[in-house]
Amino acid sequence: MRYFKAFGLFWWDFLIGDTPELAAGACVIILLAALISRSALVAALLVPALVVLLLGVSLQRGRKA
Amino acid sequence: MLHTGLYLFAIILASAVEMVEAMTIVLASGITRGWRSTLEGAGVALVVLAALVGVFGPTLGRIDINILRLVIGTFLLIFGLQWLRKAILRASGYKSQRDEALIFQTETQLLSKGADAVKGRRDPIAFTVSFKGVFLEGMEVIVIVISFGASDGRLGLAALGAGIAALAVGGAGFALAKPLAAVPENTMKLAVGLLLTTFGTFWGAEGAGMEWPLGDIAILLLLALYAVVTFTAIAYLKRSRIATARVAG
Numbered sequence: 001m002r003y004f005k006a007f008g009l010f011w012w013d014f015l016i017g018d019t020p021e022l023a024a025g026a027c028v029i030i031l032l033a034a035l036i037s038r039s040a041l042v043a044a045l046l047v048p049a050l051v052v053l054l055l056g057v058s059l060q061r062g063r064k065a
Numbered sequence: 066m067l068h069t070g071l072y073l074f075a076i077i078l079a080s081a082v083e084m085v086e087a088m089t090i091v092l093a094s095g096i097t098r099g100w101r102s103t104l105e106g107a108g109v110a111l112v113v114l115a116a117l118v119g120v121f122g123p124t125l126g127r128i129d130i131n132i133l134r135l136v137i138g139t140f141l142l143i144f145g146l147q148w149l150r151k152a153i154l155r156a157s158g159y160k161s162q163r164d165e166a167l168i169f170q171t172e173t174q175l176l177s178k179g180a181d182a183v184k185g186r187r188d189p190i191a192f193t194v195s196f197k198g199v200f201l202e203g204m205e206v207i208v209i210v211i212s213f214g215a216s217d218g219r220l221g222l223a224a225l226g227a228g229i230a231a232l233a234v235g236g237a238g239f240a241l242a243k244p245l246a247a248v249p250e251n252t253m254k255l256a257v258g259l260l261l262t263t264f265g266t267f268w269g270a271e272g273a274g275m276e277w278p279l280g281d282i283a284i285l286l287l288l289a290l291y292a293v294v295t296f297t298a299i300a301y302l303k304r305s306r307i308a309t310a311r312v313a314g
Contacts, residue, residue: 010201010204014144014205014208015140015143015144017147019146019147019150022143022146022147022150023143026139026142026143026146026265026269027139029142029269030135030138030139030142030269030270030272030273031273033269033270033273033274033275034273034274034275036275037270037273037274037275037276040275040276040277040278041278043270043275044275044277044278044283047266047270047275048266048287048290048291051142051146051262051266051291052290052291052294054146055146055149055150055262055294055298056298058146058150059150059153059154059298059302062150062154062159062160063154063159063302063305
């Protein structure tokens with residue numbers, strides 16, 4: 001049981017840690033990419049723009065911490 | 066060709082950053098508590114890591130490439146953004162820079178307690194510290210190597226990148242027998258963050274069914290965009306921190 005807990009904690013810390021907004025935001029962006037994937041040009045412009053926006057929001061949060 | 070070069074560069078750099086961290090722990094343990102148990106701990110950790118690659122590497126080869134890209138691309142995007150955020154906050158002064166020499170000094174002080182009593186004999190503390198350091202940092206290397214290798218169907222090339230990094234960092238560490246403080250780890254972390262975010266965006270979106278209009282050239286455009294945003298963010302945050310400090314002073 002201890003090993004399962006340690007394994008779970010490793011992955012939690014690795015992927016979420018103190019930046020849950022990045023994990024959640026990245027999943028939303030990829031989901032959105034799937035929804036608009038038929039319009040290749042719109043998706044190619046929107047996906048990187050959302051990644052930049054997500055980084056900005058997280059930096060703002062990190063700056064205040 | 067360019068894609069391959071960038072891909073190999075990302076793996077070498079990402080692996081090297083994690084290996085420098087593991088090396089600091091191994092050196093601190095070896096110097097203070099003796100090399101025998103330290104090297105045994107590091108060796109056992111490497112064997113366990115190799116077994117994990119042996120089990121999970123071939124399994125990944127049987128999964129649909131688009132599903133792999135979707136899952137691993139999302140993971141790389143998260144991991145890349147985490148590194149980039151940390152590197153930007155460090156470069157702009159909002160977070161303290163990682164200092165391998167200071168970490169080495171702290172680890173050495175902690176480990177030296179009771180070290181004389183076990184010199185020359187098997188030491189469970191040295192074994193555990195060394196095993197944990199190598200295993201945890203090594204797990205991160207493996208996740209990166211398998212992610213890159215599986216997403217592009219080039220696990221061999223990814224393993225070669227990690228091998229080059231291991232030889233360089235391991236060789237330098239043992240030759241110098243002191244922490245690799247001269248390695249610009251924060252700059253490397255920033256470069257790795259940029260590359261992981263770029264490949265994560267590219268593969269994640271491709272796995273989700275998107276086709277990039279310019280194919281592989283999109284990788285270079287994404288990298289350029291993220292680099293411009295990163296350096297602009299560092300400059301803006303630096304200015305903002307100085308202005309805040311002036312007002313407070």
